[in-house]
Amino acid sequence: MADTLILIPARMASSRLPGKPLADIAGEPMIVHVMRRAQSAHIGPVVVATDSEVIAASVEKAGGRAIMTRADHISGSDRIFEALQAADPQQRAHIIINLQGDLPTLPPRDLAHAIEPLADGEVDIATLAAPIRRPQERTDPNVVKVVGTPLSATRLRALYFTRATAPSGPGPLFHHIGVYAYRREALARFVHLPPSPLERREKLEQLRALEAGMRIDVSIVDSVPLGVDTPEDLARAREMLRSSAHRH
Numbered sequence: 001m002a003d004t005l006i007l008i009p010a011r012m013a014s015s016r017l018p019g020k021p022l023a024d025i026a027g028e029p030m031i032v033h034v035m036r037r038a039q040s041a042h043i044g045p046v047v048v049a050t051d052s053e054v055i056a057a058s059v060e061k062a063g064g065r066a067i068m069t070r071a072d073h074i075s076g077s078d079r080i081f082e083a084l085q086a087a088d089p090q091q092r093a094h095i096i097i098n099l100q101g102d103l104p105t106l107p108p109r110d111l112a113h114a115i116e117p118l119a120d121g122e123v124d125i126a127t128l129a130a131p132i133r134r135p136q137e138r139t140d141p142n143v144v145k146v147v148g149t150p151l152s153a154t155r156l157r158a159l160y161f162t163r164a165t166a167p168s169g170p171g172p173l174f175h176h177i178g179v180y181a182y183r184r185e186a187l188a189r190f191v192h193l194p195p196s197p198l199e200r201r202e203k204l205e206q207l208r209a210l211e212a213g214m215r216i217d218v219s220i221v222d223s224v225p226l227g228v229d230t231p232e233d234l235a236r237a238r239e240m241l242r243s244s245a246h247r248h
Contacts, residue, residue: 003044003094005084006038006041006099007080007087007096007098007099008034008035009050009083009098009101011052011071017230017233020101021055021102025241030104033104034103034106035048035059035062035064037103037104037106037107037108043097045065045087046065047064047065047067047083048067048101049069049079049082049087050066069082075205076098077098077191080098081188081191096181097111097115097182099111100179102227104226104237105226105241106179110177111179113128114127114128114179116219123216125182125206125209125215125216126217127180127181129176129177129218130175130221141163142163143175144176145164145166146158146161147160147161147167147174153220154219156218157215158216162202174220175224193208193209193212195208196208196212
């Protein structure tokens, strides 16, 4: 997997949880937990892309690699695209994974699932989703749903992403997980596209790719990792990782 590079964008400016990447979970900053899980997937080198000297220092202290990026990026994908030029100037990496820095409970094997759809040359971007099992999530606008046409029991071709409850009618709904695997040229194309009308309306960046005619396929995994956005989420992550540490 020498041609895969995992980039984790991390910035200090989170409105709901200031200083989020450095939040302590079981004795280590959250960004370090995410980095270690990415490293445990054994699919390629892992680099944290940040605009914060403090985040970079904490990553390096934990034995990881950090690259400083500009502070004015609009999105994580813009940040990782800048970091990619510095991390891999020889352009050896053909697959770039954008892993959100607030998924400290992500199972490492899910990163391997995220790149599987790229074995099909027609696929530009691959991502993850899990079946929605809690009824309240079906109508929660913070839970992004992916609407897709099934290609197999564990694969969808994405048709749309939405905060609404969709599709209607009987059948499963799928909760999108914010991990993206791009072909290198697809990432370059994506970051140079202007924000699209549906992206602005739904506030979902991945719609820009669909509106431009890019193909996104989705690997279905068992469960959604906890995304840490609020103090309540942080408390849950601390409890989950503390109990898993005790089990080991």
